[in-house]
Amino acid sequence: MEGFFRVRVSFGGSRSSYGRRIPVATTETQSRARARQYNASQVEAKWQKAWEEAQLAKTPDHSERPKWYALTMYPYPSGDLHIGHWYAMAPSDSAARFKRMCGYNVLFPMGFDAFGLPAENAAIQRNIHPHTWTMANIENMRKQMRSMGAMFDWDREVITCLPDYYQWNQWLFLQFMKAGLAYQAKAPVWWCPKCQTVLANEQVVEGECERCHSEVSRRDLTQWFFRITKYAEELLDFSKIDWPDRVVTMQTNWIGRSEGARVVFTSEQDDSIEVFTTRPDTLWGATFMVLAPEHPLVEKLTTDEQRDDVEAYVRQARRQTEIQRTNTENEKTGVFIGAHAVNPVNGERVPIWIADYVLMGYGTGAIMAVPAHDERDFEFARKFDLPVRVVIRPEDSDLSDETITEAYAGEGVMVNSAHFDGTPTADGEAVSQVIEWLDEQGRGSGEINYRFRDWLVSRQRYWGTPIPIIYCDSCGTVPVPEEDLPVVLPEDAEFKPTGESPLKTHEGFVNTICPSCGAAAKRETDTLDTFVDSSWYQYRFLNPHYVDGPVDPDKAAEWLPVDQYTGGIEHATMHLLYARFFAKAMRDIGLLTIDEPFTRLYNQGIILGEDNEKMSKSRGNVVDPDELVSEQGADVVRLYLMFIAPWDQGGPWNSRGISGIERFVRRAWAITDETADLPADDDVDPDVDLQLRKALNKAIQVVGDDIGDFEFNTMLARLMEFVNELYQLRERGATSSPAWRESLESLALMLAPSAPHLAEELWHRLGGEFSVHQQAWPSFDPGLTVEATVELAVQINGKVRDRLETAVDADEETVLAMAMASSRVQDGIGDKQVRKVIYVPGRILNIVVG
RNA sequence: GCCGAAGUGGCGGAAUGGCAGACGCGUCGGUCUCAAAAACCGAUGGCCGAAAGGUCGUGCGGGUUCGACUCCCGCCUUCGGCACCA
Numbered sequence: 001m002e003g004f005f006r007v008r009v010s011f012g013g014s015r016s017s018y019g020r021r022i023p024v025a026t027t028e029t030q031s032r033a034r035a036r037q038y039n040a041s042q043v044e045a046k047w048q049k050a051w052e053e054a055q056l057a058k059t060p061d062h063s064e065r066p067k068w069y070a071l072t073m074y075p076y077p078s079g080d081l082h083i084g085h086w087y088a089m090a091p092s093d094s095a096a097r098f099k100r101m102c103g104y105n106v107l108f109p110m111g112f113d114a115f116g117l118p119a120e121n122a123a124i125q126r127n128i129h130p131h132t133w134t135m136a137n138i139e140n141m142r143k144q145m146r147s148m149g150a151m152f153d154w155d156r157e158v159i160t161c162l163p164d165y166y167q168w169n170q171w172l173f174l175q176f177m178k179a180g181l182a183y184q185a186k187a188p189v190w191w192c193p194k195c196q197t198v199l200a201n202e203q204v205v206e207g208e209c210e211r212c213h214s215e216v217s218r219r220d221l222t223q224w225f226f227r228i229t230k231y232a233e234e235l236l237d238f239s240k241i242d243w244p245d246r247v248v249t250m251q252t253n254w255i256g257r258s259e260g261a262r263v264v265f266t267s268e269q270d271d272s273i274e275v276f277t278t279r280p281d282t283l284w285g286a287t288f289m290v291l292a293p294e295h296p297l298v299e300k301l302t303t304d305e306q307r308d309d310v311e312a313y314v315r316q317a318r319r320q321t322e323i324q325r326t327n328t329e330n331e332k333t334g335v336f337i338g339a340h341a342v343n344p345v346n347g348e349r350v351p352i353w354i355a356d357y358v359l360m361g362y363g364t365g366a367i368m369a370v371p372a373h374d375e376r377d378f379e380f381a382r383k384f385d386l387p388v389r390v391v392i393r394p395e396d397s398d399l400s401d402e403t404i405t406e407a408y409a410g411e412g413v414m415v416n417s418a419h420f421d422g423t424p425t426a427d428g429e430a431v432s433q434v435i436e437w438l439d440e441q442g443r444g445s446g447e448i449n450y451r452f453r454d455w456l457v458s459r460q461r462y463w464g465t466p467i468p469i470i471y472c473d474s475c476g477t478v479p480v481p482e483e484d485l486p487v488v489l490p491e492d493a494e495f496k497p498t499g500e501s502p503l504k505t506h507e508g509f510v511n512t513i514c515p516s517c518g519a520a521a522k523r524e525t526d527t528l529d530t531f532v533d534s535s536w537y538q539y540r541f542l543n544p545h546y547v548d549g550p551v552d553p554d555k556a557a558e559w560l561p562v563d564q565y566t567g568g569i570e571h572a573t574m575h576l577l578y579a580r581f582f583a584k585a586m587r588d589i590g591l592l593t594i595d596e597p598f599t600r601l602y603n604q605g606i607i608l609g610e611d612n613e614k615m616s617k618s619r620g621n622v623v624d625p626d627e628l629v630s631e632q633g634a635d636v637v638r639l640y641l642m643f644i645a646p647w648d649q650g651g652p653w654n655s656r657g658i659s660g661i662e663r664f665v666r667r668a669w670a671i672t673d674e675t676a677d678l679p680a681d682d683d684v685d686p687d688v689d690l691q692l693r694k695a696l697n698k699a700i701q702v703v704g705d706d707i708g709d710f711e712f713n714t715m716l717a718r719l720m721e722f723v724n725e726l727y728q729l730r731e732r733g734a735t736s737s738p739a740w741r742e743s744l745e746s747l748a749l750m751l752a753p754s755a756p757h758l759a760e761e762l763w764h765r766l767g768g769e770f771s772v773h774q775q776a777w778p779s780f781d782p783g784l785t786v787e788a789t790v791e792l793a794v795q796i797n798g799k800v801r802d803r804l805e806t807a808v809d810a811d812e813e814t815v816l817a818m819a820m821a822s823s824r825v826q827d828g829i830g831d832k833q834v835r836k837v838i839y840v841p842g843r844i845l846n847i848v849v850g
Numbered sequence: 851g852c853c854g855a856a857g858u859g860g861c862g863g864a865a866u867g868g869c870a871g872a873c874g875c876g877u878c879g880g881u882c883u884c885a886a887a888a889a890c891c892g893a894u895g896g897c898c899g900a901a902a903g904g905u906c907g908u909g910c911g912g913g914u915u916c917g918a919c920u921c922c923c924g925c926c927u928u929c930g931g932c933a934c935c936a
Contacts, residue, residue: 717873
């Protein structure tokens with residue numbers, strides 16, 4: 001196995017203490033001490049083997065126990081398990097293990113998000129087939145994951161690049177088509193003129209082709225879409241899930257719901273020009289119209305004398321990247337097209353312009369411009385000297401067309417708006433009245449618009465799921481019949497340096513016959529976005545070899561939804577929104593009975609390099625988990641990652657800080673090893689005995705609470721405190737107490753979720769039955785977790801002057817009398833009057849004087 | 851520009867209305883050792899003080915409260931998301 005790991009140059013400044021100890025001559029006592037030292041690599045290998053033999057990680061499909069489906073986002077098989085993978089997976093594993101000890105039948109599967117561009121790049125650069133490259137990486141990463149000691153049930157592994165998985169992508173695609181959820185439309189793609197190929201967004205770097213640095217441009221291509229916008233309203237409803245607020249906010253903003261009205265303007269040539277506005281109450285202030293440069297009416301409406309200017313502007317707009325074009329810092333540009341339109345509310349004639357600040361992809365691609373009440377329109381009007389008319393007047397103001405210096409977007413009353421004059425805008429009053437009136441008049445209607453678009457799933461790549469479609473000259477677009485699935489990726493693909501998909505030129509793949517008429521036909525050569533794979537993989541784990549559909553309905557009824565999902569925040573709007581869409585679509589097709597895929601979500605943070613920068617090979621600040629595991633052991637790495645900071649916060653790696661965890665592991669081992677065989681007897685000091693039992697019961701309570709809440713850093717602090725207490729109590733004879741052994745056993749149990757190997761070894765040393773991971777989480781006596789007496793702080797005017805030992809439930813009279821007897825309190829009061837006394841039992845006594 | 855999160859010792863962090871700095875790193879002192887490492891014990895926010903103790907202190911400025919790291923208002927800084935979305 002060692003041969004598989006590359007030999008690495010060790011990174012600076014972090015040499016472990018083990019390394020320095022070796023060449024030193026040993027004395028007899030030292031070698032005896034060494035023999036009793038905890039040997040992580042030996043212990044870890046031993047137990048990993050035992051667990052695998054006993055199939056401890058295997059989750060039964062059915063159980064008397066309540067189910068708990070814990071899932072952490074599956075990785076892309078990039079080749080090596082990064083410390084970031086450890087940071088995501090190890091604490092997730094600890095939480096899942098804790099649930100299992102709490103009595104749940106826990107499912108915690110793992111797989112690989114195996115399609116994607118890097119495999120194709122490897123094929124081009126190193127002449128390795130994507131399949132070979134991907135599967136070798138998976139093999140390696142599986143081994144690395146085993147070294148973590150996680151309880152992944154590998155029998156359920158899902159690998160998305162295998163036909164066993166991706167045929168169900170194709171099957172789902174066909175069901176989506178039938179349900180009207182998949183459709184074709186033209187959409188722009190990036191095109192590299194030199195490579196003669198389509199580029200993915202990430203292959204376009206600052207407007208240039210990543211490979212040849214030619215300037216890229218946009219091209220319209222017919223592509224496949226999933227109708228996610230159909231579920232916009234349901235996707236805005238988060239009432240059935242318990243997710244972090246920031247993710248809910250991000251998705252809500254991403255969906256971008258806005259309420260308003262669709263209003264029909266008319267050109268002088270009698271074309272309807274529809275606009276969307278959230279402020280129909282400002283319709284009377286529209287002094288011009290603006291169309292997107294790509295708007296279909298631009299060509300028709302442009303007058304001959306304006307044509308040259310308009311065409312030049314359109315050409316220039318098309319060349320710009322989305323980023324250039326939507327930069328808010330840009331000064332407004334635009335061209336008058338020579339035509340006019342009629343405002344439906346007052347019959348006024350307004351000029352029509354085109355400008356790139358109006359986007360074809362949102363609303364109708366045309367706006368009514370109300371410069372007095374919209375910042376962008378105001379800027380445009382000032383630049384091109386267009387009229388500004390105030391139609392909302394703020395209270396106590398004489399804002400007018402002449403005095404206005406910036407757009408006013410606030411509340412007020414309608415003015416210059418015919419019979420609506422005087423209508424207040426507050427609480428949407430004016431908007432709803434105007435919409436009602438527009439509707440009656442047939443000049444417009446209420447409408448809701450969304451910022452997000454349908455999901456473009458076509459990718460012009462090889463290493464993905466072939467879209468199961470055939471194009472026939474006579475029958476058109478024909479879905480591949482379900483019985484012909486899967487459409488398999490050809491293995492003998494030829495990868496060109498340009499990155500062009502080998503499918504396009506693969507005769508054997510492209511040429512086929514039409515399933516409906518039998519004539520010669522061509523296959524679709526686009527493949528599906530890999531986000532399709534990850535939108536439903538959580539269901540496939542339940543029965544990855546199920547042959548009658550993507551999801552085994554019996555298992556789904558048993559296990560879904562996922563109870564706890566963990567993963568990076570970077571997936572807040574894409575993966576997590578797509579997965580929610582898939583749950584709803586699959587439900588409506590009859591494949592699922594759930595509304596939401598993941599009930600609870602937790603986002604861990606990011607581990608940075610020691611220099612507080614993102615880890616990257618070029619910076620040389622990458623922390624290699626394999627190296628750490630071989631030096632310090634997997635448990636130390638797991639524990640240290642949990643100890644660094646709150647899990648959702650992440651933070652910089654610190655190679656010195658890890659020694660605290662090493663020390664803790666050694667101390668936990670040493671106290672167990674050194675005292676496990678000491679007999680209990682009766683001569684223990686009752687006070688020491690009580691202290692020991694209190695320490696134990698408090699630890700069980702707090703550690704359990706913390707791990708259940710993903711507060712791993714404080715959980716470890718409590719465990720450290722408990723071990724420190726054991727050391728102190730040992731000095732006072734506590735090992736004679738019957739509670740001593742119970743304490744050692746509980747320590748092993750409390751360590752089991754987080755340091756699975758160490759815990760097993762401790763358990764074994766204590767003579768416990770294999771395995772510690774099949775034991776229940778220890779219970780605690782609530783009576784022993786509360787103290788009878790506390791040290792109460794006594795304040796004078798909010799400043800602590802003395803501390804009193806009092807009963808927790810002592811009454812105010814008693815406590816005040818004790819406080820008044822204190823000379824320090826008397827000094828604090830001096831000759832001042834006691835004005836007020838605040839007593840919070842067990843917390844504080846504050847005497848207010850003045 | 852808008853939305854969100856965060857700002858606490860030399861460092862990572864703890865405390866979400868009640869004794870700021872738990873736990874850990876580091877540093878200093880001690881025990882053991884020929885010596886070192888490891889281990890163990892102790893100290894460790896700043897300032898004043900021999901000490902007892904005092905005093906200041908949770909990004910900045912206000913406020914609420916008997917009491918604020920914590921709640922409210924205004925700012926500054928950092929990070930993340932969205933960004934001409936009509």
